[in-house]
Amino acid sequence: MLVAAHSVGAPTASSAHPLHTTLTEVRVDATTHTVRLMVRVFADDFGTALARHTRVASPPVGRAWDDAATSYLGSAVAIADRANTPIALRSCGTRRTADLLWICLEGTTREVANEIRGRNTILCDLFDDQVNIVQLTSGTEKHSVLFTRGDGLKRLS
């Protein structure tokens, strides 16, 4: 379950020259066949995106925030295996540090995932210049892929 309190009254980091970016770290556990994503997103922007997604004037709160976040993330974030079969993602918690939300999502693959595909268009509906970084950590190596508006699934590994 997502934590609704994170959505309220997010302060802005700045308003003049914003860096419209999110960072998503992806880790694959070969023993449990688990794919875990940790999405870092500025809370104020995410709240605005949820409000827009649910067509309300201000960011939802409480249970409505959870529902809106689940629905929004479901439309903006996707992980698939080598055959492009979607991996269902569920929430594994949300926390907030200062202006930033840390949203955990995880899913289970049917096979050992030696090739993962992904898509992350969080906030691309909100900002023309949104750039989302997705980093797949494999051992000591990190592979990064950038996502912008209109992007589909891309190979992460």
Add this chain to the structure above:
Amino acid sequence: MNSLATFIQLGFRHIIDVEAMDHILFLLALAAIYRLRDARDALWVVTAFTVGHSITLALAVTGALTLPPALIEFLIPITIVATGIENLVVSDRTRAPWGGRYRPVFAGVFGLVHGAGFANYLKALFVDHIALPLFGFNVGIELGQITVLLAAAVLLAGIDRVIAWLRAPSVDWPALRIRIVAVSLVVVVVASRWAVQRNPW
């Protein structure tokens, strides 16, 4: 793509995007007084700006320097206004203090302000591993600045042509001075409006 290339691309995109208009306008104000033959002088000024900008970005992101975001966002348009006014006031650079060679110094000082503008975002997002993002983002920004300056050179050359075409024979001002005044006035007006909008008090 490796992570360094990712962050270089992020910094580059950040500067060339229209959302970064305050940064682009500052570079335009800096470049407004130069012609192609002054490329070396322009390079000194931009290098000084880069150095100042990199110093603050590194200090702020690593936590060695804490700056109130509202104040920084206010000071950024002030630096643009100051640069534009300097362009307007100094009509003969050979008679300016230090023969006009102070310009890299103030570009460096103003660079300190602009560098702090990005710092809050990078610090918040890459809180646990900042070195590589910081370096890559900075390299990307510098590459983006060079791109913006090249575009500015083309734009200014175009303005020169328009001035040469429109200027009445009775006008005494050299074409370069007319260009400097025209560009700087636009820059000052736009940046003044931003300064008022961002007034933290």
